[in-house]
Amino acid sequence: MQLFRDVIDECGFIDLGFIGSQFTWQKHFANGHSIWERLNRGLANNDWFMQFARTKIHHLSSNASDHCPLWIIPDGLEIPSITKPFRFEEMWLSDRGCTNVVESVWTSHKKANPSIKVIKKIKKCGKELQDWNRKHFGNVRSKLEKKRKLLREAEEEAMRSRVNFRVRELKKEIDELVDKEYRMWFQRSRVLWAANGDKNSKFFHCCATQGKRKNSILKIRKANREWSLNMDQVTETLTTYF
Template sequence: MQLFCDVIDECGFIDLFFIGSQFTWQKHFVDGHSTWEGLNRGLANNDWFMQFAGTKIQHLSSNALDHFPLWIILDGLEIPSINKPFRFEEMWLSDRGCTNVIEAVWTSYEEADPSNKVIKKIKKCGKEQQDWNQKHFGNVRRELEKKRKLLREVKEEAMRTGVNFQVRELKKEIDELMDKEYRMWFQRSKVLWAVNGDKNSKLFHCHATQRKRKNSILRIRKADGEWSSDMEQVTETLITYF
């Protein structure tokens, strides 16, 4: 440990300020006791610190790892918020309520031109599913944040009492929510992002192109069994079928 401190002094590293728990490593044992340590830290030399003087490090919580990840927030780097379009979440299929919402909307009467009826029902279905998700299914990321906040409070209690049973129970609940979150992000990526990361933009561009080609309807078989590539006939066939 002394050699490590000597290297820090020799290189002129400065310990950056952090936000969050003072501990960055944890171990919970089945007999009920736990161990916490402050092992991980962020360091920078004087030149870097002067250029990014407002930089902060946030100690994030982790349910899967013993070590807490460190999130470095550079000074002046703000991510703007945007309005996201509606997306159907594959994880909703695990709840019967999703199917009920779709069936109710699709079987409802809609006063509209036949060519616009399908589009209107799709839009209405999306709105109803968003409402159902907020009221019943719940926002996974919001629930995860609540559980993680509660976990931090329970950990503090465990440090005082030496009993970690509530910690282990909450970690199980977070595991279930993380599984739903994984399915959500896997749906968005459509490829193994966890394996490939952002190392190969050409790969993901290729996958996006393949998805576009796969989702394009270039021809369709009509009710009489004949194939047609005329876009008007393709549209008419789809409207008639649905």
């Protein structure tokens, strides 16, 4: 540890401070005893610090590791928000309210042209599900954020009281919400072998955003066993066949 401190002094590194819990590592025991330490921290030299003097480092909570991740926000960095289109989420099926919303819309009797009646019901069903999701089921990420905030408060209380039962209870609730989040990314990624236990949501996210590339037809074999290698030839081969 002393050699590590010597390297920090030799390089002129500055501790950038933090926002959040004062500890970044924790260990909880079944008897209620806990250990807390600040092991992870952000360091920078003077030149970097002068350019990004208002950089903030947040200590985030983690239910998958005993180390807290560090979220570093350099001064001036803005992340634009993205409005997402409506999509039915498979994780909604775990709540009876989803079935009630669909049944209510589908059994409603409103006068309409038979040719567009089904289309209108589908659109109304989507709108009602969005409202239900926002008011009752709730956004998984929003719930995770609230639970993690409660977890931070519970951890602070556990440091004072030396009792971690509330911390362990909240961690269990967070695990359930994280499982719903995994199911969401599983649906979007369309990776069938995810059922075998792989729960890397970052990987699923990459697969979901690259689905269009996977579905592209770059070449196709003709009836005479020759390959069509460009898009014009592929189009001609498909048109001729069908």
